[in-house]
Amino acid sequence: MRRDTSGGDGTEPLPPGYRIGDWEVTTPIGAGGWATVYAGRRVGGGSQEDDVALKILSTEGLAPRQARKVADTARREAELGRRARHPRLIRILDSVVISEPDRPFLDGAIVLVMERAARSMRDLIDAGPTEAEGARLIADVCEGLAHLHRTGWVHGDLKPDNVLLMADGSAKLADFGLATELTGTRGTHGYALPMGTFDYLPPERWKAPLGEHGVQVRPSTDIWALGIMIHQVFAAGASPFPGATPVSRAAAAQEYADGRAPLRMDNAVPPFWRALAADCLAPTHTARAAHTAETLLARITDRQVATRSTGGRRWRLPRVALMAAAVCGAAVASWSYATHDSEAGAPAAPTAAETPGRVRVFNTEQACKERTDRIPDCSLGLAVDPLRPYTVDNVVPTRVWHGDVLAADCQFSQGVPIVDEAGTWSAQWFRVRLPRGSARPTAWLPAVRTKDRPALPPCPRPTPLR
């Protein structure tokens, strides 16, 4: 169903200037198993947005059954591009079927017109990214995956070759030829062609039965691949599984999943990323399901915010303000720590009249529950707007830790749903007051971040910011 069109038989390079619909070919980019890719541009266009990539799926010489399959692949890719638009997914701008009865390679070929990227994540890994570059890349991939999974799709062939870097350095997911729409009764799984890339296939795949519609894929399939990629980013491209060939690495992954070998990651992978990769590489689907692209992204975002604010802007309650608050009897003493608060500079206890509800922050990470030293890795974020994705540009500089008690004045039940590390899901948010001197008076705590459910009035629908 797929042939090599990169050289030898079947190759018919398209000359520069060749017209495909509104687009024209400039130069060849490369060929993969699925297709040949050319650089192109909009006819008559001169701006950077007019530069595109033309992915050509030829059906030459294929039996009708196989040709249909190529068409299906293209259709799936175009469909996903249309329905799951997002800045972190490569955009499909157009699809064209070529009619050239005299040129069998082209006649009936399907052309997908896509955004043009500068290079792939594989190139960046080979070049050896800095930790900051790696972190940004992984955050982008997580963001794309979170969107894809939220819209009900699984990528199915996530690997560094299918993550493209744009000229501005941002990353986008690409190549949705194996993408699967989640069906199942509750949208938990879908069925995909029995294909994949050895190094990125989750261990359960090797035992997965083949049904009428293919093999079962779930979002956890992509999460496993993400775990491999995180390791690769920080370990010079090496997989966490030992072996000289993809086959022996797949066998090693199986050995690990069966519990006969531990997961041994490269020491070059920084601790935060090692922990993240280990969660992505949980040996079974069930264990992995606790870690969604959304929760992984939240952890990365939280850390980015924490790291960013360590350079002096890290939140500390101004001592003077606190004193003042205490002395004046604190009309708005809205913030308190009921526990371990001495080193953080205990603010005044809230007065009952001013604090309708109190919520104690709960961190599902066991390691964080046990610490009281308020390290950045254990901090949690508060959202500016519960209606927008819980990402780095939507959190306030104030961080909170396990055990902190916050004053909440109302609750909102229709925010962006948040899933915690243990898989608990909730769209409920609490509006909490920020310490005095903060840029804004309140922020939002996802309900999954506390075990408390105080009786609070509903909040008015937040007015969209921006």
Add this chain to the structure above:
Amino acid sequence: MGGIVIHLPQGSGDAGAEPYAEDAVTLRLGPGEVARFGRGSATTPVELRLVDEAISRLAGEIRVTDDHWQLTNHSATQSYLVENPEGAGEYLRVPPRRAGTPIPFEFSRVVLPTRRNTAVAFQVFAPDHVYLDPDAMGGPWGSRTVTAYSLDETATYFLVLAALCEPRLRDESPVAVPTTPQIVERLKGHAACARLTARAVSSHIDYLAEEKMRISTPAGCEPGSRAARRNGKREAVVGLALRFGLVREEHLALLPPRTVA
């Protein structure tokens, strides 16, 4: 990588000899796992017990590596043979004390000598053998997207599969799947299948369904009805092989020419 399957048939008792295994034994080993074989004893446990006085307590061991397996010969004096039953006499000799011989056959018959006329033998299947996709040849394939089910197109099971798919590939019938006797008849003209029995055809279909394609049990079959189950399996094998392009029009050339009935 699902591992390998070891099958020790029930002792045949040929020529009045004592059976070397009381019951048929089937072992499944995953990557990295080891099975020891031999006569065994209270102090020398073995996973695969071979009852014959000529066989050492610990005769050897099998270890799953990558997509294949390795054989270690613990005997100081005896060589073992590993035959490829489909290889027209192809075999390997594993000399005494040889450690970790890689075994390249998907189907193997491990033969240990005895003092009688019969040999002790067991079978090892390695269904995970990886084959490159037709388009992935001649370049680095490590990061390529490949079909996760690979079939040996020179194996007898592939001929059986091609024969099963033939009516649909030739568009003779959108539903017909040949019966086992029809497959035996169809492949009779093939050099490798002259002695193919109906029982062997059924085993090949079972192997394809269970080990190669890992077909999930087809729904809507009468449970308990052996014939229905077998037919459901046969149809599922054909349906999936065609749907996922495991057997294509070009494979019809592998079958012997058709004779006009």
